[in-house]
Amino acid sequence: MSAKKRLIIAITGATGAIYGVRMLQVLQAQNEWETHLVISSAGLVNLKHELDMTRADLSALADVTHGIHDIAATISSGGFKTEGMIIAPCSMKTLAAVAHGFGDNLISRGADVVLKERRRLVMMPRETPLNLVHIRNMGIVTEMGGIMFPPMPAFYNKTDSLMAMVNETVGRILDMFGVDVTGLYKPWEGL
Numbered sequence: 001m002s003a004k005k006r007l008i009i010a011i012t013g014a015t016g017a018i019y020g021v022r023m024l025q026v027l028q029a030q031n032e033w034e035t036h037l038v039i040s041s042a043g044l045v046n047l048k049h050e051l052d053m054t055r056a057d058l059s060a061l062a063d064v065t066h067g068i069h070d071i072a073a074t075i076s077s078g079g080f081k082t083e084g085m086i087i088a089p090c091s092m093k094t095l096a097a098v099a100h101g102f103g104d105n106l107i108s109r110g111a112d113v114v115l116k117e118r119r120r121l122v123m124m125p126r127e128t129p130l131n132l133v134h135i136r137n138m139g140i141v142t143e144m145g146g147i148m149f150p151p152m153p154a155f156y157n158k159t160d161s162l163m164a165m166v167n168e169t170v171g172r173i174l175d176m177f178g179v180d181v182t183g184l185y186k187p188w189e190g191l
């Protein structure tokens with residue numbers, strides 16, 4: 001049994017690969033966390049396009065990298081204990097798969113396991129505008145206990161830095177898992 005707390009980070013082909021990458025960077029700097037990464041094929045396309053990063057660059061940030069089709073991976077079973085899973089960013093396709101229990105790859109299967117074991121699942125759905133199926137699927141996952149955390153920047157911190165906005169969203173999500181996010185962003189403290 002690992003002494004470290006395990007967290008699954010999944011990256012899909014919605015725009016915003018930076019969110020998943022930043023989470024891995026923050027977790028890598030902390031000794032008590034063991035990250036399990038899965039990235040979809042479309043996620044890899046966007047990783048290259050948006051950040052000029054390869055699968056190898058990404059793997060270097062994670063403790064364990066699983067293949068998207070490795071349905072026999074540890075995280076495919078509820079017997080493998082984790083603190084939960086973050087899908088950042090989450091495409092509407094993966095959202096649909098999770099909402100309907102369609103575990104045909106390791107991301108949708110991993111999320112299915114997290115939900116059935118009643119562990120924490122945070123998804124960062126990203127699409128705009130939303131059609132009715134997108135909205136309904138978010139509702140279905142929410143009813144199952146999943147948390148929808150779309151990347152919506154707050155403007156009250158008055159920053160013009162994209163990274164500050166990314167850090168705030170990343171920090172708020174990691175905080176939900178008890179990760180130390182000290183210094184990553186400034187929580188609202190009132191006027």
Ligand SMILES: Cc1cc2nc3c(=O)[nH]c(=O)nc-3n(C[C@H](O)[C@H](O)[C@H](O)COP(=O)(O)O)c2cc1C
Nearest residue numbers: 012013014015040042043090091092093094126127
């Ligand atoms: C540049 C680019 C941006 C995309 N952005 C989004 C997006 O924001 N949201 C979304 O649902 N799909 C987006 N897509 C489409 C998904 O990548 C596509 O539906 C894919 O099948 C998702 O598969 P996955 O969930 O297995 O990664 C984008 C595709 C590309 C090439």
